[in-house]
Amino acid sequence: MPVSAARSASVRSRRWRSARRRGPTASRTGERSSSATPASCRSGKDACHPERLGARSPRRGRETAARTCGGPVSATRDVGGQPVGEHEELREQYDVVVVGGGAAGLAGALTTARALRSTLVVDAGEPRNAPADGVHNYLGREGTGPRELVALGRAEVEAYGGQVVRGTATTAERLEDGGPGAPRFRVGLEDGRSVLARRLLVTTGVEDVLPDLPGLAERWGRDLLHCPFCHGREVADRVVGVLSVNAHGPDQALMWRGWSERVVLLQHTGAAPSAEQAEKLAARGVEVVEGQVAALDVADDAIRGVRLADGRAVAVDALVTMSLAVARGGLLADLGLATAELAMGELVLGEHVPADPTGATSVPGLWVAGNVTAPMAPVLTAASAGMTAGSMITKDLVDDDTAVAVAAHRGALRLGRERVTA
Numbered sequence: 251m252p253v254s255a256a257r258s259a260s261v262r263s264r265r266w267r268s269a270r271r272r273g274p275t276a277s278r279t280g281e282r283s284s285s286a287t288p289a290s291c292r293s294g295k296d297a298c299h300p301e302r303l304g305a306r307s308p309r310r311g312r313e314t315a316a317r318t319c320g321g322p323v324s325a326t327r328d329v330g331g332q333p334v335g336e337h338e339e340l341r342e343q344y345d346v347v348v349v350g351g352g353a354a355g356l357a358g359a360l361t362t363a364r365a366l367r368s369t370l371v372v373d374a375g376e377p378r379n380a381p382a383d384g385v386h387n388y389l390g391r392e393g394t395g396p397r398e399l400v401a402l403g404r405a406e407v408e409a410y411g412g413q414v415v416r417g418t419a420t421t422a423e424r425l426e427d428g429g430p431g432a433p434r435f436r437v438g439l440e441d442g443r444s445v446l447a448r449r450l451l452v453t454t455g456v457e458d459v460l461p462d463l464p465g466l467a468e469r470w471g472r473d474l475l476h477c478p479f480c481h482g483r484e485v486a487d488r489v490v491g492v493l494s495v496n497a498h499g500p501d502q503a504l505m506w507r508g509w510s511e512r513v514v515l516l517q518h519t520g521a522a523p524s525a526e527q528a529e530k531l532a533a534r535g536v537e538v539v540e541g542q543v544a545a546l547d548v549a550d551d552a553i554r555g556v557r558l559a560d561g562r563a564v565a566v567d568a569l570v571t572m573s574l575a576v577a578r579g580g581l582l583a584d585l586g587l588a589t590a591e592l593a594m595g596e597l598v599l600g601e602h603v604p605a606d607p608t609g610a611t612s613v614p615g616l617w618v619a620g621n622v623t624a625p626m627a628p629v630l631t632a633a634s635a636g637m638t639a640g641s642m643i644t645k646d647l648v649d650d651d652t653a654v655a656v657a658a659h660r661g662a663l664r665l666g667r668e669r670v671t672a
């Protein structure tokens with residue numbers, strides 16, 4: 251009988267079907283009321299709230315606040331690059347609030363911060379690839395540690411006046427339509443603070459649901475792998491066991507054969523190869539092992555092999571499997587956006603939040619980017635999607651500002667005409 255593996259920060263091992271039925275829950279970390287005290291500088295001085303003074307540059311606002319609030323505005327950083335956020339003052343309102351500070355969220359925030367938009371990133375600090383040693387296939391930063399890459403991204407966002415805080419957004423609420431210029435959302439944090447946002451970008455990523463097998467979660471991203479483009483090169487000289495869990499297993503084994511000459515297909519709970527697949531596997535020298543895997547053989551913090559239910563042992567240096575990538579869509583559900591099943595033909599890959607190619611959703615003012623909408627996207631693609639969403643949000647805000655200006659302009663003309671007539 252399968253046993254759930256220990257839960258790590260963002261990886262769960264449990265029954266796929268029950269996960270699919272239940273839907274994503276990772277972001278629904280609390281049902282706290284969003285009427286919590288608005289986040290603000292405790293001084294209450296206007297100088298601490300540049301939006302009240304009509305300041306257009308978030309950088310300027312940030313410097314002003316730093317001088318007058320008597321506390322550091324930006325979080326200090328620890329060695330791992332995680333925001334500490336001991337005394338992080340938040341404004342009451344931002345042009346853009348980004349929930350999730352992985353590649354997608356930070357790229358979006360960099361775009362809006364560079365566009366002189368007051369930008370807040372709220373990030374729980376657990377990028378999906380955190381267990382891995384390095385980010386691969388990321389041009390210009392090949393092999394950089396996952397946490398180091400986001401730390402670099404955070405520094406870039408902050409250099410343009412964006413604010414990045416560690417925290418979990420637990421509520422998101424659509425506000426009454428207040429017309430041009432008005433905020434459209436209120437985002438609540440788990441610590442009880444809340445902020446208003448004219449536009450909202452959600453980049454909360456996915457939760458990887460692993461097959462049920464004791465010890466899998468602990469190996470995830472280290473020697474339990476899923477993506478040959480992320481890790482194939484690193485195990486090219488090793489024996490790679492493909493732990494098949496569906497009909498895709500044989501094709502997965504053939505794919506990994508492109509990197510390693512020694513690939514073993516562990517049939518486990520997956521489908522037996524078709525005649526055509528069996529021929530291809532034989533031609534490529536891929537051994538097929540029938541029978542269910544019951545346990546991992548781990549020694550000195552490394553996978554050495556697997557044990558089958560019938561007691562046989564198979565030696566491998568690394569394992570490959572498929573996770574079910576389930577969008578962390580709790581906040582979006584609160585805003586009326588449901589997740590949808592993501593499938594490739596018959597094969598269910600996970601759940602995502604549908605959006606148009608720019609990340610725009612059916613909720614006005616709400617964008618999504620990265621794995622939450624495209625669970626198969628690698629880091630570079632997630633960053634690119636974040637930038638696209640940030641650009642579209644900026645354009646939307648420019649249009650909104652123009653609508654405010656036009657209304658004021660018309661009002662001034664009307665007043666002028668009334669004075670002439672009087």
Ligand SMILES: Cc1cc2nc3c(=O)[nH]c(=O)nc-3n(C[C@H](O)[C@H](O)[C@H](O)COP(=O)(O)OP(=O)(O)OC[C@H]3O[C@@H](n4cnc5c(N)ncnc54)[C@H](O)[C@@H]3O)c2cc1C
Pocket residue numbers: 277349350351352353354355372373374375376377378379380381382384385386387388417418419420453454455456458470471472479480481578581619620621622627628629630632
């Ligand atoms: C083990 C592993 C290794 C990988 N290696 C590679 C690789 O080498 N190269 C590659 O290109 N791709 C790799 N990937 C894929 C890569 O992880 C994703 O492409 C990337 O993480 C997607 O970025 P994202 O910004 O969409 O999501 P994430 O990076 O997952 O970021 C989402 C962020 O949102 C935060 N968050 C979630 N909910 C909330 C909330 N309610 N409030 C506040 N914050 C929240 C999370 O803590 C996290 O920091 C790997 C994936 C895995 C699983």
